[in-house]
Amino acid sequence: MFSGVSAFPLTPLRDDVLDEGAFAALVRRVAASGVDSITVLGSTGSYAYLSREERRTAVRIAVENAGGVPVFVGIGSLRTSHVRALADDAQEAGAGAVLLAPLTYQAHTPDDVFGLYEDVTRNLSVPLIVYDNPGTTHFTFTDELYGRIAQLPNVASVKIPGVPADPDAAADRVAAIRDSIPASVTIGVSGDAAAATGLNAGCDAWYSVIAGTLPEPALAIARAALGGEAAAATAESDRLAPLWALFARFGSLRVVAAIAEREELVARGCLPLPIRGLDDVARTEVADVIECLGLHPAR
Amino acid sequence: MFSGVSAFPLTPLRDDVLDEGAFAALVRRVAASGVDSITVLGSTGSYAYLSREERRTAVRIAVENAGGVPVFVGIGSLRTSHVRALADDAQEAGAGAVLLAPLTYQAHTPDDVFGLYEDVTRNLSVPLIVYDNPGTTHFTFTDELYGRIAQLPNVASVKIPGVPADPDAAADRVAAIRDSIPASVTIGVSGDAAAATGLNAGCDAWYSVIAGTLPEPALAIARAALGGEAAAATAESDRLAPLWALFARFGSLRVVAAIAEREELVARGCLPLPIRGLDDVARTEVADVIECLGLHPAR
Numbered sequence: 001m002f003s004g005v006s007a008f009p010l011t012p013l014r015d016d017v018l019d020e021g022a023f024a025a026l027v028r029r030v031a032a033s034g035v036d037s038i039t040v041l042g043s044t045g046s047y048a049y050l051s052r053e054e055r056r057t058a059v060r061i062a063v064e065n066a067g068g069v070p071v072f073v074g075i076g077s078l079r080t081s082h083v084r085a086l087a088d089d090a091q092e093a094g095a096g097a098v099l100l101a102p103l104t105y106q107a108h109t110p111d112d113v114f115g116l117y118e119d120v121t122r123n124l125s126v127p128l129i130v131y132d133n134p135g136t137t138h139f140t141f142t143d144e145l146y147g148r149i150a151q152l153p154n155v156a157s158v159k160i161p162g163v164p165a166d167p168d169a170a171a172d173r174v175a176a177i178r179d180s181i182p183a184s185v186t187i188g189v190s191g192d193a194a195a196a197t198g199l200n201a202g203c204d205a206w207y208s209v210i211a212g213t214l215p216e217p218a219l220a221i222a223r224a225a226l227g228g229e230a231a232a233a234t235a236e237s238d239r240l241a242p243l244w245a246l247f248a249r250f251g252s253l254r255v256v257a258a259i260a261e262r263e264e265l266v267a268r269g270c271l272p273l274p275i276r277g278l279d280d281v282a283r284t285e286v287a288d289v290i291e292c293l294g295l296h297p298a299r
Numbered sequence: 300m301f302s303g304v305s306a307f308p309l310t311p312l313r314d315d316v317l318d319e320g321a322f323a324a325l326v327r328r329v330a331a332s333g334v335d336s337i338t339v340l341g342s343t344g345s346y347a348y349l350s351r352e353e354r355r356t357a358v359r360i361a362v363e364n365a366g367g368v369p370v371f372v373g374i375g376s377l378r379t380s381h382v383r384a385l386a387d388d389a390q391e392a393g394a395g396a397v398l399l400a401p402l403t404y405q406a407h408t409p410d411d412v413f414g415l416y417e418d419v420t421r422n423l424s425v426p427l428i429v430y431d432n433p434g435t436t437h438f439t440f441t442d443e444l445y446g447r448i449a450q451l452p453n454v455a456s457v458k459i460p461g462v463p464a465d466p467d468a469a470a471d472r473v474a475a476i477r478d479s480i481p482a483s484v485t486i487g488v489s490g491d492a493a494a495a496t497g498l499n500a501g502c503d504a505w506y507s508v509i510a511g512t513l514p515e516p517a518l519a520i521a522r523a524a525l526g527g528e529a530a531a532a533t534a535e536s537d538r539l540a541p542l543w544a545l546f547a548r549f550g551s552l553r554v555v556a557a558i559a560e561r562e563e564l565v566a567r568g569c570l571p572l573p574i575r576g577l578d579d580v581a582r583t584e585v586a587d588v589i590e591c592l593g594l595h596p597a598r
Contacts, residue, residue: 016380048404049378079348080572081315103404105347105435106552106574116573136404138437253405273379274415275405 001070001096002129002157002186003204004036005222007211008044010257011058012266016273018054020061022266026212027065029265029297033215036205038066039099039129041074043136044209044253048076048103049272056089063094070096072129078103080119091126097156098124101131102139110145117149127156129207133190134161143180150181159207162191163198167230170194170201178202192218192252193244196237199225209252210243213260214295242289254278258286263297300369300395301428301456301485302503303335304521306510307343309556310357311565315572317353319360321565325511326364328564328596332514335504337365338398338428340373342435343508343552347375347402348571355388362393369395371428377402379418390425396455397423400430401438409444416448426455428506432489433460442479449480458506461490462497466529469493469500477501491517491551492543495536498524508551509542512559513594541588553577557585562596 009026012019030038040062041047041055050058062071073090075098077083083100090098100120102113121128130149132141146158158181163170177187188205189198195206199222211218217240225233237244246255253271258278260266271277278286290296308325311318329337339361340346340354349357361370372389374397376382382399389397399419401412420427429448431440445457457480462469476486487504488497494505498521510517516539524532536543545554552570557577559565570576577585589595 043405051381078571082350102573105402106342106550107434108573109575112573112575115575119572135406251405272377273418274401274407274411276408276411276414 001037002127002188004206004226005211005215005218006037006039006072006188006205006207007033007035007215007218008039008042008207008209009212010260010266010270011041011045011047011050012260012270013272014267014270018050018057019267019270020057023058024061024065026260026265027062028067030212030215031065031067031069034219035069035211035215037070037072037096038062039072039074039207042099042207043133044212044256045074046272047074052086052089055086056093059090059093059095072097072099074099074101074131076101076103076131078105080116083116083120084123087120087124095126097127097129099129099131099159101133101137104138108139110142113139114145114148117152117155121152121154124154126154128154129157129159129188130155131159132161133159143176146177147180150185155185157186157188157205159188159190162194163189163201163203165194165197167197167200170197174198174202192247193237196221196225196233200230200233209247209256213256213265214297217295240293243293243295246286246289250278250282255286258283259290262287262290265297300336301426301487303505303525304510304514304517305336305338305371305487305504305506306332306334306514306517307338307341307506307508308511309559309565309569310340310344310346310349311559311569312571313566313569317349317356318566318569319356322357323360323364325559325564326361327366329511329514330364330366330368333518334368334510334514336369336371336395337361338371338373338506341398341506342432343511343555344373345571346373351385351388354385355392358389358392358394371396371398373398373400373430375400375402375430377404379415382415382419383422386419386423390423394425396426396428398428398430398458400432400436403437407438409441412438413444413447416451416454420451420453423453425453427453428456428458428487429454430458431460432458442476445476446479449484454484456485456487456504458487458489461493462488462500462502464493464496466496466499469496473497473501491546492536495520495524495532499529499532508546508555512555512564513596516594539592542592542594545585545588549577549581554585557582558589561586561589564596
């Protein structure tokens with residue numbers, strides 16, 4: 001279950017209220033595309049900005065609209081007891097797994113983070129994905145800490161932030177992580193620009209931003225890489241370089257939100273304030289890249 | 300109102316529940332010490348980890364126990380609409396002012412942050428303190444952004460993260476900020492180790508972690524500095540260097556929590572998990588410093 005492409009859809013708002021219809025439609029589109037799983041309430045799903053009630057509703061909608069595709073659910077929050085409550089909610093609503101990043105306000109020690117995973121996994125009845133996202137959490141895992149956490153009950157996968165651009169260095173990096181964790185725990189790459197390299201280097205899964213809005217090009221990359229056609233995967237990823245460049249400049253969240261807004265999959269202003277959408281100049285650049293690459297979403 | 304010492308008390312928990320009695324006693328002690336204001340639900344008050352209900356209760360307790368000393372209230376949250384709700388709650392409970400840091404999960408643009416302050420100040424009926432705390436928010440203000448925000452209605456003060464250690468450089472820094480903001484907006488230093496230098500350099504206020512637990516040494520420094528006795532302020536701050544060294548090593552929050560726990564002002568484990576208290580070795584170091592410097596809290 002923790003291999004292949006996991007798609008991370010937006011959780012769109014409309015006038016600061018969860019846009020239930022648009023979210024359900026996003027989940028249905030992605031589920032129909034053939035992805036292996038759908039992760040709702042990831043960073044692209046704005047989980048950190050939503051209330052417990054909004055998150056509960058979003059999980060319910062996702063499970064109802066996923067057509068049997070496994071739904072993974074982000075349960076991160078700053079306080080351990082709040083994370084545990086969100087885990088309970090997600091499980092009750094039918095989550096196939098939960099995804100947990102160590103959110104910070106005060107800087108964490110490694111023992112804080114280990115304790116968080118220990119406390120949360122203790123009462124869990126579904127698998128957990130360790131979510132390493134230093135760009136948003138400002139916490140840096142070591143391989144030793146991956147290893148300690150991956151031995152806790154129910155830990156099924158580690159979502160790593162990326163791999164080196166050089167293929168040999170990437171293979172070494174994935175091998176080093178593999179040596180640190182139990183064989184049953186999968187490794188999933190994130191950072192979409194690094195996905196082809198990561199999958200070619202031996203990652204089992206791609207936790208994918210772009211697949212949540214444009215699943216087809218993500219599936220093309222992943223199917224090539226996981227089918228042993230490394231060069232084809234790299235070529236398709238290289239073709240999308242203008243998109244990855246936009247992600248690097250503006251952040252993937254604002255770019256996929258602009259794509260989804262332009263294609264009228266969601267209402268304008270779908271992100272939670274204070275996160276402003278892209279300005280009109282940037283939106284034009286995004287539109288040009290989508291046109292040029294032929295990436296219009298299937299309806 | 301936005302000058303002198305503003306004391307930042309802990310918001311202690313007991314078994315993950317707000318310890319109302321201990322919090323009320325902390326506020327009463329600090330209010331009786333002669334500080335100029337009390338800022339509850341600052342970073343030292345763990346605001347980012349508490350629920351809206353806990354925060355509403357804490358403000359009520361603080362106002363009831365402050366004996367007329369102005370109570371400022373941290374209203375930070377990741378989402379603009381949540382900040383506005385917290386501002387409403389704080390005002391209804393009698394806050395004298397509100398304090399707002401631009402919390403981040405996704406990285407902010409300057410326009411995101413300006414928009415946050417614009418949206419929050421629009422409907423505010425009490426003054427607002429701009430809270431610049433890059434160590435927790437990972438957002439860096441420019442002086443130009445200070446200037447734009449400080450011109451919004453109700454902005455009364457800017458809490459800056461520190462000043463250079465060199466007195467002349469510190470004076471230049473404070474003068475540069477002063478040139479960027481309206482004359483009616485005060486500048487308050489934070490980072491307790493920098494407080495004497497900051498006040499000597501012309502800051503109007505000290506937003507003080509240590510004053511929330513040990514107000515007397517903070518008042519000694521501030522009274523000297525604000526009374527024109529710069530050398531005496533520096534000498535008293537230098538005397539506390541072992542305490543500032545502990546703050547630098549472990550973070551001020553964990554150190555003041557350990558002090559308050561040792562003195563039985565709060566229950567052991569007063570911080571919200573996953574933030575673990577200091578281990579026993581570090582607690583011994585803290586106790587030695589408190590003994591050596593003669594800093595036992597007044598009862």
